[in-house]
């Protein structure tokens with residue numbers, strides 16, 4: 001299988017904090033590749049580097065055979081790099097439908113059209129509606145996005161990304177703060193997307209990771225300490241000793257600050 | 270080019286630059302800490318100049334006049350905060366622009382009503398009417414040298430305060446990461462007031478010092494405000510080092526451009542054309558310098574590294 | 579901050595259309611009355627308001643819709659006016675040439691200023707537009723051949739052949755109103771178009787728009803250029819109205835006043851900018867009659883408008899119309 005997204009030797013420091021050090025990563029088409037690691041490991045930084053929001057200090061990023069390292073965020077997005085944010089990022093004062101329609105507009109050619117009303121443009125609204133149906137938000141299409149619940153907002157972000165038919169989807173903790181029922185729905189959706197794109201999934205929920213992921217990469221202090229099939233990674237001595245060792249459930253499940261702190265502390269040993 | 274004239278104009282450029290620095294330093298820190306834009310900062314410079322002029326004429330004591338400048342400007346700065354600024358800290362930049370613009374046109378007009386539209390007399394102090402003989406034989410007005418000296422001392426003091434005192438370090442920290450300071454329990458609002466007050470006093474002092482060499486008249490602060498903006502954009506918003514560098518750059522470019530650009534153009538153009546283009550280009554020079562800096566380094570020459578949210 | 583939906587609900591769209599029609603009808607009525615009473619002074623005053631309304635409307639595109647707080651728009655007004663003045667000085671008074679030239683010059687100036695300023699954000703953007711505006715001011719001042727700081731008298735207004743004579747005050751007034759109305763209708767369409775939607779969305783969440791693949795800066799630059807071009811057109815009308823151009827047209831106080839008009843009327847509403855410009859000009863006239871020091875009253879008024887007025891006059895009307 002070919003790599004649709006490739007990172008080689010990525011490095012990024014914030015002052016003295018090394019958030020990425022000589023990172024190599026490979027995402028294949030049609031796989032779900034999970035990136036895990038304790039808080040502060042550099043997962044969000046990695047996504048930022050891949051998406052183009054952060055400039056790497058060193059390294060190269062290749063998307064579908066093309067070196068995209070010098071490209072800005074919007075150019076990478078136009079080449080098929082979709083993403084959701086750790087803190088959901090939507091257009092709060094626009095309706096749910098318009099949020100997605102704008103995403104359609106981004107891919108549907110020209111936005112330099114100055115006269116015809118966009119709001120009633122079925123060539124934009126049609127695809128937007130079906131994307132909303134896909135994530136189960138069809139009924140909320142006319143609500144302002146600001147009125148959505150947290151989990152719904154995550155789904156909306158996903159609908160916006162999906163409607164663009166990206167080659168690569170970068171997801172930053174899509175399950176964080178999502179109620180169990182919605183989480184289940186989201187997992188099923190991700191599962192169904194595997195055949196259409198490569199997904200890089202940053203997630204703290206270990207159950208989800210080991211259920212969905214084809215491969216898992218473990219990040220600690222900006223370095224890859226293990227990478228491979230879920231079962232291998234689980235068995236990896238370095239991961240076990242540094243990570244899974246003391247508490248198989250708790251260490252990863254750090255949805256609360258409290259647990260995050262203990263999770264990080266366990267690495268200092 | 271006459272080397273003596275060049276020396277004199279270099280000094281003039283430094284003198285203008287240091288005056289600008291006194292105005293720009295407070296302004297840039299105010300942006301840095303609360304991301305507030307204050308168009309009324311130039312008004313404080315004018316208030317300082319007027320206060321000094323009035324005290325000078327009434328008392329005849331020059332030292333008293335120079336002291337009055339920063340003190341009255343400080344009071345005006347704090348009043349500005351009380352009456353207007355504190356209501357717009359949390360608003361967007363547009364609201365800050367309009368509110369402080371309202372203050373600016375009000376104070377300019379008030380000064381016109383109180384003191385008339387003409388420039389106030391601001392004679393040089395008795396001890397400073399002489400000129401200094403420079404190496405090579407040129408002479409240079411002692412008062413301008415005094416401005417350079419005072420500006421340099423204050424710039425030095427400011428850097429000392431910013432780097433060596435606790436308050437100074439907090440101010441610098443605030444420019445990089447205000448949210449962090451809030452979390453550490455620092456009263457950013459009070460810190461801001463401190464900076465605003467210090468900035469007002471510096472601007473007022475600059476006004477008082479500039480009094481004898483500029484026209485003390487309504488609206489005199491507008492000009493300096495815009496120059497200070499150019500300085501800040503060129504140097505990097507929020508950075509005091511940047512403000513110093515930008516000030517000197519702007520001061521020198523403006524002064525040297527006005528004195529030598531036309532002559533230099535004469536080397537390449539017919540005299541008539543040079544006479545026409547020269548002054549126009551000279552008056553635009555600092556803006557072109559700013560444009561060049563923006564092209565090369567959009568965040569200015571010495572940007573403050575802000576922590577991302 | 580509670581975000582209201584930007585999408586127009588049907589009643590909101592209707593209320594907007596009614597208010598906008600009311601504004602334009604009132605302006606037309608004022609023109610008719612001034613004309614009927616044979617009051618050239620008031621006709622000229624109203625035309626001045628129309629011209630500044632066009633500039634404020636153009637500025638609202640930049641500030642209210644695209645979120646670009648420009649404090650240098652008077653420069654574009656001045657560029658438009660100076661092209662008329664300078665070309666007339668050289669005997670070139672054909673309006674069919676002059677006007678496109680003036681608008682193109684203003685658009686080019688906006689392209690350069692916008693291209694540089696858009697490399698920055700927020701406070702820097704404001705300072706830079708102000709600084710470049712001031713650069714144009716000094717440029718005008720140093721045009722010694724065209725009057726320098728004294729300005730330049732325009733001896734012949736733009737000529738459009740026999741069927742349209744701008745020397746007739748009424749023609750100029752109605753032409754200004756027609757242009758203002760056309761510009762308003764164009765910008766209203768633009769606001770709800772694909773292009774306008776990108777601008778509005780980017781104002782709200784630039785990061786998201788970039789992640790969706792929008793080159794936000796490019797859209798903003800185009801908006802800034804359209805805004806500058808329309809402001810230049812206002813300058814063209816102003817030069818023909820006053821038969822005079824001077825550096826004072828480019829004063830940064832004028833830029834501030836244009837911003838004040840936009841906010842006074844209601845930011846981002848378009849018809850609010852028109853209303854704001856009229857209220858501003860008429861208020862200025864009334865205050866100036868009370869005292870030569872009208873700025874003493876206007877300055878505090880502006881502060882109060884900012885502190886009190888959420889949504890400007892249009893917002894006020896809406897709140898009266900639909901009390902919660």
Ligand SMILES: Nc1ncnc2c1ncn2[C@@H]1O[C@H](COP(=O)(O)OP(=O)(O)O)[C@@H](O)[C@H]1O
Pocket residue numbers: 014017018019037038039040041042043044045046576577578
């Ligand atoms: N913009 C930034 N400025 C300074 N430090 C940062 C910035 N972004 C991330 N960091 C630091 O880099 C490290 C990695 O952060 P992050 O990528 O968010 O980790 P994760 O997503 O794995 O929790 C952390 O120590 C964090 O504090």
Ligand SMILES: [Mg+2]
Pocket residue numbers: 043044045086
């Ligand atoms: Mg993270």
